[in-house]
Amino acid sequence: MAKVTIDGHTIEVPDGTTILQAARMLVDKNPEVDAKIAPPTMCYYSKLKTSGGYCRTCIVKVTKGSEKDPRPMPKPVASCRTNVMDGMEVVNITSPELLEARKGVVEFLLINHPLDCPICDQAGECHLQDLGYEHGLAKTRYDFSRRTFAQIDIGPYIKLHMTRCIMCFRCIKVADQITNNRFQGMLFRGDASEISTYIEKAIDNDFSGNVIDVCPVGALTDRTWRFKSRVWFTKPMDAHRNCTKCSGKVAIWMKGNEVLRVTSRKDQWGEAIDWICNDCRFEKKDAKDWVIEKPSHISRHSVISQNHYENLAQLKLDIGKQQKQIASKK
Amino acid sequence: MGKKLLIHNDKVPGIATLEVYRQHGGYASVEKALKTMTPPEVLEEVKKSGLRGRGGAGFPTGMKWSFLARPEGVERYLVCNADESEPGTFKDRYLMEVIPHLLIEGMITSSYALGAKTSYIYIRGEYFYVARILEKALDEAYAAGLLGKNILGSDFSHDCYVQVGGGAYICGEETALLESLEGKRGNPRIKPPFPAIAGVWGCPTVVNNVETIATVCPIIMMGGDEYAKIGIGRSTGTKLISASGHINKPGVYEIELGLPVEEFIYSEEYCGGIINGRKLKAVVAGGSSVPILPAELILKNDKGEPRLMSYESLSEGGFATGTMLGSGGFIVYDETTSIVKNLYTFARFYHHESCGQCSPCREGTGWMEKILHRIVEGHGKPSDIDLLWDIQRKIEGNTICPLGDAAAWPVASAIRHFRAEFEEYINHPEKIKDVKHYYSVHQLAGA
Numbered sequence: 001m002a003k004v005t006i007d008g009h010t011i012e013v014p015d016g017t018t019i020l021q022a023a024r025m026l027v028d029k030n031p032e033v034d035a036k037i038a039p040p041t042m043c044y045y046s047k048l049k050t051s052g053g054y055c056r057t058c059i060v061k062v063t064k065g066s067e068k069d070p071r072p073m074p075k076p077v078a079s080c081r082t083n084v085m086d087g088m089e090v091v092n093i094t095s096p097e098l099l100e101a102r103k104g105v106v107e108f109l110l111i112n113h114p115l116d117c118p119i120c121d122q123a124g125e126c127h128l129q130d131l132g133y134e135h136g137l138a139k140t141r142y143d144f145s146r147r148t149f150a151q152i153d154i155g156p157y158i159k160l161h162m163t164r165c166i167m168c169f170r171c172i173k174v175a176d177q178i179t180n181n182r183f184q185g186m187l188f189r190g191d192a193s194e195i196s197t198y199i200e201k202a203i204d205n206d207f208s209g210n211v212i213d214v215c216p217v218g219a220l221t222d223r224t225w226r227f228k229s230r231v232w233f234t235k236p237m238d239a240h241r242n243c244t245k246c247s248g249k250v251a252i253w254m255k256g257n258e259v260l261r262v263t264s265r266k267d268q269w270g271e272a273i274d275w276i277c278n279d280c281r282f283e284k285k286d287a288k289d290w291v292i293e294k295p296s297h298i299s300r301h302s303v304i305s306q307n308h309y310e311n312l313a314q315l316k317l318d319i320g321k322q323q324k325q326i327a328s329k330k
Numbered sequence: 331m332g333k334k335l336l337i338h339n340d341k342v343p344g345i346a347t348l349e350v351y352r353q354h355g356g357y358a359s360v361e362k363a364l365k366t367m368t369p370p371e372v373l374e375e376v377k378k379s380g381l382r383g384r385g386g387a388g389f390p391t392g393m394k395w396s397f398l399a400r401p402e403g404v405e406r407y408l409v410c411n412a413d414e415s416e417p418g419t420f421k422d423r424y425l426m427e428v429i430p431h432l433l434i435e436g437m438i439t440s441s442y443a444l445g446a447k448t449s450y451i452y453i454r455g456e457y458f459y460v461a462r463i464l465e466k467a468l469d470e471a472y473a474a475g476l477l478g479k480n481i482l483g484s485d486f487s488h489d490c491y492v493q494v495g496g497g498a499y500i501c502g503e504e505t506a507l508l509e510s511l512e513g514k515r516g517n518p519r520i521k522p523p524f525p526a527i528a529g530v531w532g533c534p535t536v537v538n539n540v541e542t543i544a545t546v547c548p549i550i551m552m553g554g555d556e557y558a559k560i561g562i563g564r565s566t567g568t569k570l571i572s573a574s575g576h577i578n579k580p581g582v583y584e585i586e587l588g589l590p591v592e593e594f595i596y597s598e599e600y601c602g603g604i605i606n607g608r609k610l611k612a613v614v615a616g617g618s619s620v621p622i623l624p625a626e627l628i629l630k631n632d633k634g635e636p637r638l639m640s641y642e643s644l645s646e647g648g649f650a651t652g653t654m655l656g657s658g659g660f661i662v663y664d665e666t667t668s669i670v671k672n673l674y675t676f677a678r679f680y681h682h683e684s685c686g687q688c689s690p691c692r693e694g695t696g697w698m699e700k701i702l703h704r705i706v707e708g709h710g711k712p713s714d715i716d717l718l719w720d721i722q723r724k725i726e727g728n729t730i731c732p733l734g735d736a737a738a739w740p741v742a743s744a745i746r747h748f749r750a751e752f753e754e755y756i757n758h759p760e761k762i763k764d765v766k767h768y769y770s771v772h773q774l775a776g777a
């Protein structure tokens with residue numbers, strides 16, 4: 001076991017736990033602890049091996065290495081790929097310097113992102129949106145043209161909108177680890193890299209749809225649901241059916257009695273609880289296909305649970321304030 | 331004449347052949363090690379020598395070797411990093427092209443110390459012709475019983491292979507190199523685990539630079555203690571320097587560490603002074619990644635003492651007034667140089683070579699290039715200098731591999747030492763089309 005202190009909160013965790021997991025455990029076990037001490041993650045996914053380390057949003061500062069070797073680590077470390085040591089001390093939201101560095105990472109993730117949220121299906125459940133909202137600047141400092149790609153249909157179910165991709169590698173790891181045939185990977189280098197399938201070969205596999213769930217942005221979307229509705233006008237319900245391929249435990253997103261889409265259920269960190277098969281996801285769009293259990297748990301902070309913009313007045317005020325700020329800067 | 335241990339025979343006709351190489355004492359370290367020393371004894375000599383890695387980071391080689399995991403029944407590997415892609419660095423090419431057997435000798439002796447049955451020389455794709463030279467030398471060594479089964483009748487067997495890369499700078503980063511060697515996309519691995527625990531094929535691996543491995547030969551022949559007497563302080567031995575830029579005699583020089591920078595630039599034995607008698611403006615001392623220093627700071631440190639060609643002396647003053655020995659890519663700029671344009675060239679390189687795995691480097695390198703391009707073209711904005719500063723600051727230290735730092739440092743140092751030149755470009759775009767302008771710019775900054 002190793003004792004680790006994160007932003008002043010101490011927890012004992014098994015050896016081999018990462019700083020990120022320790023922070024999540026802290027939050028899970030102590031309702032009074034600010035959930036924000038668990039660093040934001042854009043590429044790490046606990047259910048995917050070797051995920052994490054790429055996006056750098058989860059960086060933290062290690063101010064004390066361990067009881068044995070108390071030296072601080074010279075650079076920020078990716079909390080999702082750094083294991084705790086006994087006696088380690090870590091700062092996240094209590095370090096202005098670290099928050100500044102994270103702000104830099106968020107800015108990097110955004111400079112080539114199209115910010116086309118108004119026409120993006122992911123809007124409302126996009127991790128980049130949340131991240132930008134919490135850490136981003138109101139106005140971009142990037143004044144060059146952004147990189148763009150043509151949209152690609154990866155088979156009948158999945159749309160790849162590479163322009164929105166943040167290169168988190170999650171979809172590649174799903175294709176590698178969940179499906180039994182990987183035809184997909186990363187092509188080219190640097191900021192010209194792109195996710196691609198082998199000569200646009202369809203990802204033809206029972207579990208390929210899970211790439212949609214792991215994609216933190218709107219780069220991989222469900223073609224059977226595209227443009228049907230904004231997500232916050234739908235109601236997610238936990239539901240299940242007898243499925244021979246997967247657990248059949250899903251969330252169905254309903255508008256009235258209509259099932260607009262089916263996804264995996266998500267835990268509080270936004271990760272799929274069970275991988276689901278393409279039959280459940282794409283082919284069962286009739287309410288009669290499903291046994292509905294209860295409304296899905298959605299984080300209070302999410303726009304989806306706001307559902308009908310209860311705080312519309314405050315929102316209007318905020319937007320007005322922002323617009324004034326921007327105007328005065330011009 | 332300074333001491334030479336590596337390329338003293340470089341002008342001997344036929345030195346690339348096994349026959350001539352052996353006539354000049356070649357493969358003596360293999361004989362000595364295999365016939366009279368145990369592997370730990372070889373390692374001990376390397377430790378005593380104080381040899382530090384010649385690939386850029388300067389990590390003590392003996393220590394790196396002793397970190398190599400040695401679990402029972404698991405293969406260990408030695409990998410030679412011959413990717414040499416750092417702009418301004420071309421010493422490994424010279425060594426391999428002219429005296430290929432020196433590297434192979436070093437590979438055998440080092441592998442013996444490490445207990446590696448197999449080693450690889452990973453060479454950049456653009457050095458294809460050099461790979462041919464190495465392969466020919468390997469064939470000769472096999473035929474002479476210096477490689478293969480029971481080398482020189484001992485019970486040590488070893489195979490060495492040359493693997494040509496695709497020509498990517500990032501494949502010089504040791505873990506990207508290993509990925510590429512395994513036939514995968516050359517992306518740096520996320521560490522830990524380090525190669526000493528899990529390197530090529532998941533087995534314990536030592537990755538060393540060409541020059542590092544070659545230097546093992548003289549160390550074994552003269553003994554670690556003797557070697558440690560050469561050089562200065564913790565910078566022991568000799569170092570190959572690739573000298574380029576506005577000097578009279580560009581080329582590869584072997585220097586004894588501790589040589590004054592001034593002597594290196596101006597003496598006839600080395601660079602022979604600045605071309606056309608012009609004034610020295612700046613130096614990049616260790617390959618494009620290390621901070622650029624203006625003439626006053628490269629010749630003397632901030633305390634006014636002469637700067638020496640050594641790991642310690644060059645980094646004296648930290649990044650505020652110092653730099654690094656790096657890979658020994660010594661680029662000299664005279665007074666006609668535009669530091670801004672030079673930086674733009676470097677920035678283009680790092681943007682092009684970023685592997686794209688981590689956000690700060692993938693996005694930041696391209697952003698910096700675009701801003702510098704705009705400045706060089708006369709469309710810079712006054713806020714661009716601070717923006718560049720902020721971008722490099724947010725890349726540095728926040729990436730998976732040191733390429734991010736390597737892209738940030740040149741930008742930081744150019745702004746730190748030559749800010750006036752950037753301002754001149756931005757405030758007087760009308761001058762940029764004017765060739766004479768570059769003169770006025772450098773005089774302004776040099777004053």
Ligand SMILES: Cc1cc2nc3c(=O)[nH]c(=O)nc-3n(C[C@H](O)[C@H](O)[C@H](O)COP(=O)(O)O)c2cc1C
Nearest residue numbers: 383384385411413414415502503504538539542732
């Ligand atoms: C982007 C990048 C490129 C590198 N290129 C080279 C190279 O071309 N040759 C080299 O020997 N080391 C290179 N290195 C350093 C290697 O990662 C590694 O430290 C070195 O090969 C270790 O050998 P040494 O201890 O003998 O110096 C590079 C590092 C980085 C981050």
Ligand code: SF4
Nearest residue numbers: 165166168169171215
């Ligand atoms: S498509 Fe989505 S999941 Fe795949 S790398 Fe891009 S952002 Fe990540």
Ligand code: SF4
Nearest residue numbers: 685687688691729731
């Ligand atoms: S720092 Fe650059 S080159 Fe290194 S892993 Fe990150 S993106 Fe790739």
Ligand code: FES
Nearest residue numbers: 053055056058080
């Ligand atoms: S979540 Fe840790 S680096 Fe992306």
